[in-house]
Amino acid sequence: MAFYQSIAPWYDQIFPASPMQVKFTAQQLSDLTQKTLLDIGCGTGNLSLLLADAGAQVTGIDLDSEMVKMAQSKAQGRAGLRFQVADMLQISKLFEPQSLDAVVCFGNTLVHLLRSGDILSFFNQSATLLKQGGHLLIQIINYDYVLDEGLDGLPTIENDHIRFERRYEFREQDEMINFKTHLTVKSTKQIIRNSVPLHPIRRDFLKMLLQESGFESIRFFGGFDGSELSERSMPLVISAQKR
Template sequence: MNKPSNIAEQSVADFYDALAEDYDLMTDFAGRFVRERPYFHMLIDKHNVRTALDAGCGTGFHSLLLSQLGVTVTAVDASQKMVKRLQQHSDEMELKVKALVATFEDLPDVVTENFNMILCMGNSLAHTLTEQKMLAVLRNFRDLLKQDGILLFQNLNYDRILSQQEHIQSRKVTTSKTFVRSYEYRERRILFNVQTLENSTAVTSGKLQTIPLRPWLREELAGLLEKAGFEKVHFYGSITLQDFKPEGSKDLVILAQNGL
C-alpha cells in the first residue's frame, strides 16, 4: 500500500517509521510475552476467540502472542517499518500472521472478513485526534466484528494524567540507549516526545521525536462506543482486568461487545 494520504495519518506513519528500529528495545518486546501471556490466554478461552484483528499492531507483540495461542491473526498498521519488523519476528518465530500496511480509517477497503476479537493496544487510539474520526474508526471496528465479537483496547489513563499534569511518562535505560517519554500540555492535545539517547561515555547524542495525542477521557470514549453500536462496555485499569480508578490506574482498558 502507498503511504496514507491524510496529513495526520501520514505523520503517525512517519513517527513510527522513525521509531521502528528501537521500538522493541524501548518496550521490552521479550518481557511482554512473559507478563501478558496468562491474561490473553484467559481472555481467548473466555470469549472463544479463534480469529483476531490487531489494529495498530506495531512490531507485532500481540499478533505473535495470539498466534502462539492458536488464534488466526490479521495485523494492520499505518507504519510500513513497524509492519516489516512484525514480519521479521513472525519469520524468526515461525508463526503465520497476515500483515497489512493500512490505516484504521481504510479498514473497510482492505479487510473483508469478520473477527471474534479486535485489539487496539499500546495507546494507538490516542493518535486519533477528533471525535468525528474516533466515531468513524469505532464504527469500522464494530463492522468488522462477528456478532457478539469483542473489542479490546488499551489507552493510557488520561483522566489521571491530565489531573496530575505528569511531565515524564517513563525513562527506560537499556545497555545501549536511554529512552525518555514525556508530555507537553496543549489545549485538547498533548505533545508526546520520545527522546532517544545513546549511552556513550564520550558523547551525549540522540534524537527527539514529537507527535500530538488526544488525551481521551473515559466518559468521552464511553459515549462514542455507545454511538458506534457497542454494548456491555466494561472499563478496567490494566490488562489484568483490575478495577478502573480514574485517579490511580495507569491504563484505561476497555472491553466492549458488538451489540448489533
C-alpha cells in the first residue's frame, strides 16, 4: 500500500514498540510461553519481536513489502519468529485449522477492510485457525466517539524526529472516512502527504459480526491498560474467544 510505503523509513519513530500491548496480550492468554500467535499488519515487526521475547512463537504478516523487509532484518537469527508479505483476507491459506492460540490485529488495521463482508470473512478465517478457546485481539479507534462527536482527526504525534498530523474527512456518499496525514521529517524538512480510506465501524456492529463468526466472551476496553471503555475513549480494544 502506497500510504505505508511512503512512511516506512520513519514508521518506528511514528509508532514505537509498545510493551503495554504485550502485557495486554499476555493477560488475555494467561501466558505467552510457547503460544502460537499471528500478528496481522505487523508493520516493521516491533510488536512481533516483543511477543517473541516474551516466549511466543510468532508469525507477522503485512501487505507492505518494504516494512516486511525491515521486520525480517530485525528478526535475523531469531528462533520462533518469521515475517512474510500476506493479505489478512487470505490467512486461512497460511495455517492449518485450529493451529493458533491467538490472532492479534492492532494498530487500527481492521478498518482498512472497506466492506463489512470482508471484515466478516477475516473473523471467520480467524475462528477457523484458532484453537478452541483461542483469542482474537483487536485494536481500532473508537469510531462511535469519532462519528457521534464529529471529530475531525486524531492527536498529532510529535517527537524529536517527526511530526505526524492526522485528519479525518467524512464521506457522506459511502459513510467511509478519508484518513489524511501530513508527515514532517524534522532533520530534512521533508513533507509527505497521504490519504487512505477507512471503514469507521461501530462497536455494536463489530460485536454482531464476531458473534456470527462463533466468538464469545467478547469484551471491550478503553485501552491496553484494560480500562473500561467510555463514550469518550479514543482507543477501542477488543478481546474475543472462539467457542
